Amino acid sequence: MVQKKAGALALVAALLMSTSAFAQDKRVVTWNADYDPIPLAASEALIADFEAANPEIDVQMTNFDHEAYKNAIRNFLTADPPDLANWYAANRMRPFVEAGLFADISDVWANNGLTEALAASVPSSTIDGKQYAIPYTYYQWGIYFNRDAYTAAGVTPPGPEGVNWADFLANCEKFKAAGIDCVTTGSSALWPVAGIFDYLSLRTNGYQFHSDLAAGKISWTSPEARAVFAEFAKLQPFVTENHAAIDWQDAAAIFVQGKAANYVMGNFAVANFKTGGMTNDNLGFMVFPEITPGLARAEEAPTDTIHLTSGAKNPEDAKTFLAYMASPEAQSKWNTAVGQLPTNKNATVPAEDPFLTAGFEALSTSTGGIAQFWDRDADAEYAKAGMEGFQQFLVQPEKLEEILERLEQTRLRLFPQ
Amino acid sequence: MAQAIDMTAATPVQRSARRWNQRTLAPWLFLAPGLFMFTVYVLWPIIQSITLSFYDWNGLYNQDGDFTGTFVGMGNYAELMTDPAFETSLWNNLKWLVLYMAALPIGLFIAIFLNQTVRGIRLYKSLFFFPFVISQVVVGLIFAWFYAPNFGLFYLLTEAVTGKGTAILAEPDLVTYGIILAGLWPQIAYVMILYLTGLNNVAPDQIEAARLDGAKGWRMLWYVVLPQLRPATFIAVIVTVIGALRSFDLVSIMTSGGPFGESRVLSYYMYEMALGEFGFRMGYGAAIAVVLFAIMMIFISGFIWKMWRDETER
Numbered sequence: 099m100v101q102k103k104a105g106a107l108a109l110v111a112a113l114l115m116s117t118s119a120f121a122q123d124k125r126v127v128t129w130n131a132d133y134d135p136i137p138l139a140a141s142e143a144l145i146a147d148f149e150a151a152n153p154e155i156d157v158q159m160t161n162f163d164h165e166a167y168k169n170a171i172r173n174f175l176t177a178d179p180p181d182l183a184n185w186y187a188a189n190r191m192r193p194f195v196e197a198g199l200f201a202d203i204s205d206v207w208a209n210n211g212l213t214e215a216l217a218a219s220v221p222s223s224t225i226d227g228k229q230y231a232i233p234y235t236y237y238q239w240g241i242y243f244n245r246d247a248y249t250a251a252g253v254t255p256p257g258p259e260g261v262n263w264a265d266f267l268a269n270c271e272k273f274k275a276a277g278i279d280c281v282t283t284g285s286s287a288l289w290p291v292a293g294i295f296d297y298l299s300l301r302t303n304g305y306q307f308h309s310d311l312a313a314g315k316i317s318w319t320s321p322e323a324r325a326v327f328a329e330f331a332k333l334q335p336f337v338t339e340n341h342a343a344i345d346w347q348d349a350a351a352i353f354v355q356g357k358a359a360n361y362v363m364g365n366f367a368v369a370n371f372k373t374g375g376m377t378n379d380n381l382g383f384m385v386f387p388e389i390t391p392g393l394a395r396a397e398e399a400p401t402d403t404i405h406l407t408s409g410a411k412n413p414e415d416a417k418t419f420l421a422y423m424a425s426p427e428a429q430s431k432w433n434t435a436v437g438q439l440p441t442n443k444n445a446t447v448p449a450e451d452p453f454l455t456a457g458f459e460a461l462s463t464s465t466g467g468i469a470q471f472w473d474r475d476a477d478a479e480y481a482k483a484g485m486e487g488f489q490q491f492l493v494q495p496e497k498l499e500e501i502l503e504r505l506e507q508t509r510l511r512l513f514p515q
Numbered sequence: 516m517a518q519a520i521d522m523t524a525a526t527p528v529q530r531s532a533r534r535w536n537q538r539t540l541a542p543w544l545f546l547a548p549g550l551f552m553f554t555v556y557v558l559w560p561i562i563q564s565i566t567l568s569f570y571d572w573n574g575l576y577n578q579d580g581d582f583t584g585t586f587v588g589m590g591n592y593a594e595l596m597t598d599p600a601f602e603t604s605l606w607n608n609l610k611w612l613v614l615y616m617a618a619l620p621i622g623l624f625i626a627i628f629l630n631q632t633v634r635g636i637r638l639y640k641s642l643f644f645f646p647f648v649i650s651q652v653v654v655g656l657i658f659a660w661f662y663a664p665n666f667g668l669f670y671l672l673t674e675a676v677t678g679k680g681t682a683i684l685a686e687p688d689l690v691t692y693g694i695i696l697a698g699l700w701p702q703i704a705y706v707m708i709l710y711l712t713g714l715n716n717v718a719p720d721q722i723e724a725a726r727l728d729g730a731k732g733w734r735m736l737w738y739v740v741l742p743q744l745r746p747a748t749f750i751a752v753i754v755t756v757i758g759a760l761r762s763f764d765l766v767s768i769m770t771s772g773g774p775f776g777e778s779r780v781l782s783y784y785m786y787e788m789a790l791g792e793f794g795f796r797m798g799y800g801a802a803i804a805v806v807l808f809a810i811m812m813i814f815i816s817g818f819i820w821k822m823w824r825d826e827t828e829r
């Protein structure tokens with residue numbers, strides 16, 4: 099009996115030693131992330147798949163609170179860099195690239211044919227001709243509408259092809275007469291108004307204009323910029339009053355209750371609409387109406403990315419993992435779990451989700467280009483000044499000249515001509 | 516004999532040397548922990564902020580841990596001079612400073628009102644003191660809901676009276692006053708408690724004497740009670756000025772400086788520029804902090820001067 103016990107103990111000890119020796123053989127890849135519970139579970143599932151396929155690699159993820167991460171990344175990239183770190187594409191990654199904290203991963207792109215598979219995301223992952231990011235998910239923006247509100251106001255709900263701008267504004271008149279807000283938003287955090295402005299800008303002048311405006315190359319007092327504000331002025335009377343004092347979630351409540359008919363938002367809001375009691379039957383999605391006829395349609399789709407840090411201790415295996423995150427299999431699985439869109443064009447989208455399929459359709463057929471978002475395409479300080487201007491215009495449209503003048507001064511200061 | 520004289524002469528010298536050591540060294544020894552803390556946590560950060568305000572820096576070190584900022588001299592301060600957001604913040608700080616002073620008379624009034632012996636007065640006192648006990652964040656949330664469009668009590672009240680609801684926090688011209696009102700609520704309670712303790716120390720014989728001389732009402736308050744409350748008033752002014760200048764939490768909770776920056780104050784603008792999501796301009800943020808520090812210094816030196824004068828006059 100005693101012998102048996104001793105034997106079992108020895109066996110357990112031997113097993114423990116062998117597993118620890120086994121773990122030591124594994125090469126560790128560290129990854130700092132900022133996921134909410136659902137994406138976190140999806141990422142852990144991906145790590146499990148990756149480790150099953152690459153048993154010699156151990157991916158260790160440290161998850162941060164989403165807001166705290168924005169500050170933490172500035173410290174850990176210098177003090178204690180992980181191999182991989184989550185961040186965002188386009189201008190948002192520029193400070194880290196310029197400080198030399200994110201590593202060039204053009205070779206991962208070239209070796210895995212990603213410039214082809216992730217074609218839509220090449221511009222937002224590239225700085226000075228080199229790629230610094232692996233985009234693995236994005237989500238579409240557009241107009242979500244409440245069919246019940248349309249019925250209540252006696253307006254025919256738009257079909258899958260959407261409506262044109264003149265009809266949209268004509269509908270707004272009818273909503274106003276029925277006491278329903280035509281367009282709702284909650285701009286206390288500023289960025290929701292940037293979504294509206296971006297679409298007006300993309301539909302009036304196209305993608306290149308949006309991009310140049312965000313880069314500070316276009317004057318705010320130019321006729322093109324004024325044309326955007328002219329369209330903005332047409333929409334202004336129909337936007338929910340007091341939007342400056344409420345969050346986007348508060349506006350979602352107004353929308354769900356049928357007190358507002360349309361909401362210019364990102365696809366992440368669908369979860370809120372459905373929690374509020376909406377279903378696929380009364381919630382609709384359409385792309386933002388065409389304003390300038392014949393203009394190539396561009397869409398907004400902010401992209402989340404993973405980066406290799408310059409201080410990575412195990413860059414080789416980290417690159418293997420990055421290549422995996424760019425693959426259609428990984429992206430299909432992750433985005434299906436989270437309810438977003440894969441950036442890899444060979445990935446699949448769950449057919450039972452009408453908003454994801456509509457978004458995938460809208461993005462894959464957009465010929466104008468994929469914009470990130472005002473606050474990711476523009477330099478941080480410029481983005482903030484712009485968003486304050488958009489919000490002020492929605493509240494005080496009569497101060498247009500003052501707003502444009504101030505934005506122009508900011509532009510000249512930040513981008514000396 | 517000569518030896519003995521030498522010896523007796525030597526002892527007082529030694530003793531006085533030791534006493535000199537005790538008198539000069541001991542205070543420093545006792546001060547040392549405090550001085551150390553003060554240097555590390557107060558003086559050093561002040562010097563660092565002032566230094567930083569001459570740099571343009573996004574808060575990042577490069578991979579080797581080197582500072583990546585560039586020296587711009589007075590550039591940040593020159594930019595502040597023409598920055599409309601800075602001007603708005605400065606004006607708002609002034610509004611805070613002036614309107615916050617309303618806490619003094621209101622607090623005094625409530626204190627005098629509560630300074631009586633009736634059944635359950637302790638309960639009333641603690642209820643009046645309650646807003647100071649709860650966190651500023653909670654105060655901000657309560658008032659944000661009070662002002663909230665569509666369902667806030669204040670919004671519904673204005674809607675009932677004027678037919679059109681006013682959402683204070685969405686009105687660029689009213690928003691700062693709305694936040695100051697929220698800040699006054701706990702501040703009045705604070706001033707009230709200061710005056711209540713002060714009223715406990717008012718000499719009853721002087722009141723008696725004044726009453727015999729026929730003083731009552733306002734004259735009694737102004738000539739007999741208030742002079743005795745001077746220490747309480749002094750402290751109340753200090754905490755109110757400091758409370759007004761460091762107002763940050765309410766702005767952050769209720770509006771995040773919005774709509775379009777109209778409710779910003781210096782401390783919030785500093786936070787936005789240095790640590791906010793669209794900021795990370797450490798040098799510019801530091802320059803705002805230095806300006807705020809200079810404004811506070813005006814008041815702080817005033818108080819120190821007064822305190823020093825009182826000490827030496829005694």
